[in-house]
Amino acid sequence: MLSVQNVNKQFGHRPVLRDVSLEIKDGELLGLVGPNGSGKSTLLRIVVRVVSCDGGSISWNGNSILNAGADQRRPLLYLGHEPGFYPPLSAAENLHLIAKLYGLEPSPADVEKNLSEVGLDPARSGPIRQFSRGMLQRLALAKALTIPWELLLLDEPTTGLDKQGKSMLSQLIETWRKDDRSLLLVSHDEEWLSSHCDRMVQLSNGRIQRSEVDGTKSVQTELVEEA
């Protein structure tokens, strides 16, 4: 279980997150919505320690992530808004390298299989600098198939994806749901998010505004805090 308690963050004098608290239970799919600049991406980046936080605590299964060793980040996989790859390398080389960073040694056949599964041509050996935004997004999803994770943090995963890509992403999310894996999804597309997530949380001006429970698609809104 991921527990975020009273997290605060300021960039200069501008507060980005103010006393944000949320929990993601095992096997839960949580959606984070909110307007531009509301702090959604910053929160994700704080959870994986790309961005430091000014106060609060974050733990995974009771173990603190902040100020802990790198091994505490192993169960978490972050797919950011930017692709997070090396442009001069090929798709397979990028996947192989990232797997090695997680202490894995995937066979070329495994890498090829994962690339094919997201609709990328495994035989394509050119640098990913030539990839379109949608292809990079597919490659990011191949990363989620290559690395074993317990909590996947996805920031705007539909960006650049065509209709087929979106449908492939939906299928992957449903597979992960069946496998009882936890996901934290960030998107502007509230409709798309609500169709996949068990629960939705809205951030506005760095505060959690409301938490919605979407059980059998009949939305029950619970007011957590007013601005």
Added chain:
Amino acid sequence: MLAVLVRKDLLIEFRSREILISMITFGAAITLLYAFSFRPSPESMQTFAPGLMWMVFLFVSVLALHRSHSLEKEFDAFSMILSAPVERSVLFISKYLSGFIFLVVAQMVLLPLFFLFLQLPLPANLAQMVAVFLLVDLGISAAGSLLSGIVMRVRVNEMLLPLMLFPMVTPLLISAVKSTASIMDNQPFNQWKLWFQLIVSFVIVFSLIGYLVYDYVSEE
């Protein structure tokens, strides 16, 4: 993990050939400029040469140090590495070592050119010369990798890096120039031991600082 990260930097350079080519082209251009601008006697050239030589290598090193971190920013691969289970101190050492390797490779090409075009005699004690060069390269790479990590998220980082690096490595460069001049003058080690000790101290201090603080400076 360290080997994976260093191999990654080398593979990226092997594919893109951006760092070494720019370092060697720039270094060769300055060397040629020196060679055709100055016409002093061989004795006075030997006096100026160590200073000119280290000026070239300092300018050239900035290219490598800046590029090694800016490449991480291009598709935000740096966030991917920071979020991976990789100790940041190991990440610093990998940047430090790859910067050192790029500098050594560039020097292997530029030093013969420097001696050739400035018509300098080869020093009698080559082993001492190599030891001083390797240590100074480690020092430049340690301080530069740390600063490059600090300024990489700033918008004008390409301007900020040399502005912060040059004053920081001034003691190292003075020691490098004095040591190189002494070696080229065939002076006994005892006479320039102090400068050599300064270089060693600089390398130890900046390697340790980088190792200890990179975790904090790498986060936004």
